[in-house]
Amino acid sequence: MFDLLFQHIVKKASLTPNELEFLKTVFVPKKLRKRQYLLQEGEVSKYMAFVNKGCLRAYTIDETGREHIVLFAIEEWWIGDMYSYLSGEPSTYNIEALEDSELLLLDRNGQEKILQHIPAFEKFQRIILENNYIATHRRINNMMTKTAEEKYLDFSSRYPQIVQRVPQHMIASYLGITPETLSRIRKQIAENK
Amino acid sequence: MFDLLFQHIVKKASLTPNELEFLKTVFVPKKLRKRQYLLQEGEVSKYMAFVNKGCLRAYTIDETGREHIVLFAIEEWWIGDMYSYLSGEPSTYNIEALEDSELLLLDRNGQEKILQHIPAFEKFQRIILENNYIATHRRINNMMTKTAEEKYLDFSSRYPQIVQRVPQHMIASYLGITPETLSRIRKQIAENK
């Protein structure tokens, strides 16, 4: 259950076997069936979740009732509403399992404990934040400057696993384009090669 | 010089007079004339800068040579490339003063010192991060779901001071629309009231 998490962490910061063992006492395993929710709009996001297995999406619903996917997560990714998690305010996101999934949950308390026991965890956290910052800013840049086709090509080369596993209209939603447009783009790409 | 910074901080976390006094030894004042750069592409962002006076922009240049404004900052805002600051990697941003400006610089060293001396500073930092997270995600949401007109209306109601102070084509650049489109939108808004 903890193998993937441990691999994930030691890639970014070196922890002793003892320290890794300690982590087991802090993370809480949780299973989610397809279509179950980790978080619903209005709830406080008490956990950040590491995905050990499966696939999830975070989305919002706008005034006109449309869903907009904010984030996907598959194995070795983190998911949660960081804002709600940090501030304790209710979340505006829904987080739903797109496949049967296994998560490892970390709450603020657990996080504090880890930081007290394992100084190197700070570095790990910092790297996660950095990567998040980069991905978010790249996304803004893509939204601003790229055509629908470029957005899709960038996405599918960066996250090919997600393209495989997730319904096409959800990818369209993530990219901020209509399902019809994405369908036509894919057709055109297929033809031109 | 430190008045605004102190106000800014005590709004978010309560610090003792002694602690505030200590901050003076850590932040480094810096003046920038209009059109001077705080950071240029390829340099490492060694500081996060608190804007005591003035106005700046952070922008990138894409493959086709176009500028895209990532961020504005006026009094009481922070500016810098957080990724480069945290990771030590070279920045892809340029940060330029749009007016004569006064900054207070904080480097990683200084930040460490503060955290050691002033535990309450952690809370302050957390709140800054939260606000940053919210603003960034709102921006993504706006880019994805809003028309050019809605983007402008949202921006100008949220940051009216910036609309006042910054050339129109830079606002267009920030919103990811052309200057011509923004001009037409503004005309239309003016007519319809």
Place this chain on the structure above:
DNA sequence: CGTCTATTTGAATGTACTCAAAAGCGGTGG
């Protein structure tokens, strides 16, 4: 197998863009 949902295709529309040129504005030097 049948139903429900996802994807594809078509036609018409609309929003924002490009390119080009005119008008407006501000800063600078004579």
Place this chain on the structure above:
DNA sequence: CCACCGCTTTTGAGTACATTCAAATAGACG
């Protein structure tokens, strides 16, 4: 202090890209 130059904003015309709405096809799940 005014005239000029350069940059910003506005306006116009034509175009491209993506959207909407509608319907047909394909695929998944019970």
